[in-house]
Amino acid sequence: MTTTSNPTRDQLRQMWSGVAGAWATHVEYVDARGRRLSDRMLELTRPVPGERVLELACGTGGPGLDAAPLVEPGGEVVVSDFAPEMTAVAAGRAQSAGLANVTARVIDLEQIDEPDGSFDVVLCREGLMLVPDPERGAREIRRVLRPGGRVAISVWGPRERNPWLGVVFDAVAEQLGAPMPPPGKPHPFSLSGAGRLAAVLRDAGLACVEVAELSVPYRAASVDEWWERTVALAGPLAARLAALPPEAARALHRHAAERIAAYSTPAGLDIPGVCLVAGAVSPEAAAR
Ligand SMILES: C[S@@+](CC[C@H](N)C(=O)[O-])C[C@H]1O[C@@H](n2cnc3c(N)ncnc32)[C@H](O)[C@@H]1O
Incomplete structure (x- = not known):
């Protein structure tokens, strides 16, 4: 993986690495609370057999794990996070669930170490608002998307x-x-301002951008x-x-x-x- 030596990014990674154990402990709560988001993200992107799916900032594994059966046969899912301790948990969960078409990788979503045009679907649940430069992350998402590709991103709404x-x-x-x-x-609310998320995605060159609220009590x-x-x-x-x-x-x-x-x-x-x-x-x- 290629990374910059930006100390802020390294500090952020260390912070997230430091709470990976807690995310593993609370994985049932994380799954239950994220369920409606994952369902909506898969409705929006509709992965089909044979396709390649990339989940960014996956934590313990979210909609990427749900997408794995949908792309069978012939398709595959890469679940990724910049914290190796998180991808280790996601990889373990994929293995326990018998999802043989899931690979876990350490990837920084601001510099996705994957070739141009290599994924049909990109998913990111509660991650894009946490990076120092979300515009750069969105451009990276656009870059790795194949012609015909679909994207679903969720972020927290207003504080x-x-x-x-x-x-x-x-x-x-x-x-x-x-x-x-x-x-x-x-921070968690950095993309919650009116029109901000849509603008970030449009400015990255993505098309047909639509943003809707979802209640997540x-x-x-x-x-x-x-x-x-x-x-x-x-x-x-x-x-x-x-x-x-x-x-x-x-x-x-x-x-x-x-x-x-x-x-x-x-x-x-x-x-x-x-x-x-x-x-x-x-x-x-x-x-x-
Ligand atoms: C709020 S958690 C969400 C985890 C998971 N997507 C979910 O919805 O359960 C944020 C995740 O983003 C990851 N993250 C933060 N900055 C990142 C970056 N620049 N690249 C990749 N992952 C990042 C953290 O390690 C953490 O796992």
Whole structure:
């Protein structure tokens, strides 16, 4: 794999590598919460037998694993992430599920180490907004797409409509007396602004770009479960919280827990969440 020596990128990779174990622990929750997104992404891209599918920023393996049976016989899926610890989990899951046509690779989505025009379908669930240069990532996606190729990308919607994470960011910002996420750093809501995701994909040369909202609520048995899971999975956030003095960490937890309790129901927490799901095609496909 070719990579730049940009220290920010290396730090980001280390942060995500550091939470890969937590993603493996919480894989059932990740799968359940991502289910509607994956289904929608496969509806948009419709992989068929014989095709090649690339999943970027796959984490423990998302829609790429679901696509594997759809491209049989003769097709294959590459699940990829820039954190080798994540691809190892995805590879293990593919093997356990008997998906012989899945390969796992370490790939940075901003510099995809694959030839031009080599995939029929590219999928990226909750990854593009986390890279320093999403425009570059989108151009790379366009580059590896074959004529006739299809793309589906999902990202988190606006922070105020995702209190399951927004509440934690608010509490961290109050505790540190500084904006959270820090300005200039990639973050979960960086592509949530009106028209932003569509513009990034269109500017990369993709065609027929359509973006729609999908409700992705966060359910948890208790406030404690929500807190532990959210902090464990949120790569950059996990590192910031771990660096706090114990008293500050306890105060932050208390403030966040008080706010999230507003979403309590008799069955546990039911917190709103909204994603944006984009579908697009290669310009050659649009011209047909
Ligand atoms: C929020 S997780 C989403 C994981 C998975 N797609 C899912 O929906 O369950 C973000 C993932 O993006 C990966 N990631 C972040 N920056 C990346 C980059 N530049 N290239 C490839 N993967 C990246 C992280 O390692 C992490 O696995």
